[in-house]
Each structure stands twice: as C-alpha cells, then as structure tokens.
Amino acid sequence: MKALVYHGPGSKSLDEVAKPAIVEPGDALVRITHTTICGTDLHILKGDVPTCGPGRILGHEGVGIVEEIGSAVTAFKPGDHVLISCITACGRCDYCRRGLYSHCATGGWILGNMIDGTQADFVRIPHADTSLYPIPAGANEEALVMLSDILPTGFECGVLNGKVEPGSTVAIVGAGPIGLACLLTAQFYSPAEIFMVDIDTNRLAVAGRFGATHLVESGESDAAATIMALTRGRGVDTVVEAVGVPATFELCQDLVAVGGIIANVGVHGAKADLHLERLWSRNIAITTRLVDTVSTPMLLKTVAAAKLDPSQLITHRFSLADAMTAYDVFARASETGALKVIITP
Numbered sequence: 001m002k003a004l005v006y007h008g009p010g011s012k013s014l015d016e017v018a019k020p021a022i023v024e025p026g027d028a029l030v031r032i033t034h035t036t037i038c039g040t041d042l043h044i045l046k047g048d049v050p051t052c053g054p055g056r057i058l059g060h061e062g063v064g065i066v067e068e069i070g071s072a073v074t075a076f077k078p079g080d081h082v083l084i085s086c087i088t089a090c091g092r093c094d095y096c097r098r099g100l101y102s103h104c105a106t107g108g109w110i111l112g113n114m115i116d117g118t119q120a121d122f123v124r125i126p127h128a129d130t131s132l133y134p135i136p137a138g139a140n141e142e143a144l145v146m147l148s149d150i151l152p153t154g155f156e157c158g159v160l161n162g163k164v165e166p167g168s169t170v171a172i173v174g175a176g177p178i179g180l181a182c183l184l185t186a187q188f189y190s191p192a193e194i195f196m197v198d199i200d201t202n203r204l205a206v207a208g209r210f211g212a213t214h215l216v217e218s219g220e221s222d223a224a225a226t227i228m229a230l231t232r233g234r235g236v237d238t239v240v241e242a243v244g245v246p247a248t249f250e251l252c253q254d255l256v257a258v259g260g261i262i263a264n265v266g267v268h269g270a271k272a273d274l275h276l277e278r279l280w281s282r283n284i285a286i287t288t289r290l291v292d293t294v295s296t297p298m299l300l301k302t303v304a305a306a307k308l309d310p311s312q313l314i315t316h317r318f319s320l321a322d323a324m325t326a327y328d329v330f331a332r333a334s335e336t337g338a339l340k341v342i343i344t345p
Helices: 039-045 141-147 150-160 177-189 201-210 223-230 246-255 296-304 320-331
Strands: 002-006 012-016 028-036 062-069 081-084 122-125 132-134 169-173 193-198 214-217 236-241 256-264 285-287 314-319 340-344
Touching: 002 320, 012 320, 028 081, 028 141, 039 320, 062 122, 062 141, 081 141, 132 296, 141 150, 141 296, 141 314, 141 340, 150 177, 150 256, 150 296, 169 177, 169 246, 177 193, 177 201, 193 201, 193 223, 201 214, 214 223, 223 246, 236 246, 246 256, 314 320, 320 340
Parallel strands: 169 193, 169 236, 193 214, 236 256, 256 285, 314 340
Antiparallel strands: 002 012, 028 062, 028 122, 028 340, 062 081, 081 132
C-alpha cells in the first residue's frame, strides 16, 4: 500500500509499504477513506516529538471502513463506517477509568507517533471497541475528520480547561485550525467577547466569519497593548495558547486578567519563559492538557444536529498520491490559505 513515511527531522516520502495486519484480538484493520495533516505532524517533522522515530507512517486523524476485526472486537464489523480517534484507549486501565484516555497504559497518542498512522491506504487500530466511533448514515464523512483531533482538542484543552463562561472574555492566540476549533466551540458557552490574535490576515478574516468579535493582527501592532486598551486595562478571563512557540506563550501572560486562566494547547518543542515575578500575585491558573477525546460523542451529536459545521475548516483536497504536495500546501498556509486539507486514498 501507499503511505506517507517519516524518515527523521526534515525528511518524509510517499512510500510503498506492507499492508498492516491484525496483531492483537482487540485490533481492527480500517481502510482509510479520508485523512488529513495536523500541525503536530509538522512538529514531528521539525524533530519536536522524539517518541516518533524514522520509518513511522504519519497521521492520527481520519475516517474509514472496517476491513477486518480481531476476535475480541464486538462493537464493529467489516463494512462499518467509522471515525478514528486520535487517542487510543483501552477503557480499562486506571487512567482510562479517570477519563485520561491520552495516558492510557497501552494506548494514548500512539497513532502516527509510536505506531503507524492514518496517512495511508490502511491502518491498524488497537483497542478498536473503545477507539473508533460509528458514523451515522448520510453524514458528511470529510467533515467528521475534524472530530478525530482538532475539535475535541480545541474544546477540551482550550475551552474546558480555560473555563469559558457566559459573558466572559476570551483571547485565542493563533488562528490556525486548532485556534479556530477553540473559537467554534467556545461559542457553546456564549462568551461576551472573543479576541483572535494572529499575524496572518487571511486566517483572521476566517476567524471573523467564524464568530470572533475582535481581530488583532500581531504582526502589525502590539497585540498586548491593543487588547489591554479594548478591555480598559483589565485583560481577558481566558487566554488560549494555540501555536506552541515561546513568543506566543509569553504573550498569553501579558493578556490574562486577574483571576484568569491561561490554557495551553500548542505543542511546544522549546522552553518558554514563565514570568512568575509578574503573575504570582494575580491569582492566575495555567493549564496544560493532551486531548483525551472524552468530548467526541457529544461533538458527534452536535454535528448531527447541525449546531456545529466542521466542514468550514476544509480548504484543500488531495489524493494520497499527492500527499507530498498536500504537506507543502499545508506548511505554507500563510501563502496558500490552507486550514485543513483532506487527503483521500
């Protein structure tokens, strides 16, 4: 089969590789119908994720059709259309029982990281009964790819960890796909104001269409001064870091109000300064989280009820044969206008 393979920092290729097979009784073999590229894949290619070694098939998002199941799989059968969770969960270990699926003793974020992922014709899914979700008949399966990772990530790591409330103020630093997922799901809680911060005017324009009340172009202005002026020097209740670089984490510390929360979502590959000398007396909480996908069933219902439209995030479509081009377009988002790209084997 064809697969996008990581060969070490800065190196990847579309290769012919062996089709995966059932290994454990709880496995399912899924034929991929749609997958995508995540910002985390770009972090892997930069060398920011040391658990992902050369030779790994990338990708942790997608939808597909069950091809084969192991003897212990009871919730799915061949021919079922399924959503693949970016987090593999056994459902039985101590972490899973606490809802911390991302730290599952035999799972967690392993797809496209510690085991081969979804940017291929086929993928093996361990713990299939608790790591796949049935897709309702007639659903827009391209749109549901957004529920593999970015929507639950934005919601859980940004909105829930950030304790967004009705009437509160929110700043989201980074208007990429994850930041926009935070923006879409923050509106479940009716905050009074949502400030979107980015250097990319195209992405800010998208954020405006998606419901942001204030657009702050940080490349042309002092974002902290702008937001402080708009909030009369108070700052914002929830600041979401959705980039993963030191400068944006430090900016978040300049934006947060007394008693506020900084919710980190970004994948950080380098250390960032924590200014406790300024924050220690301000009753600030800082949260971190790897998505647990506990919200996926709720998000599926929300999409089915037409309360959330993930298809808005899709900007480009490619075949798997053009995966290298897809990566180039996604990596040059400021030039190409890419948000999420759909790859269809």
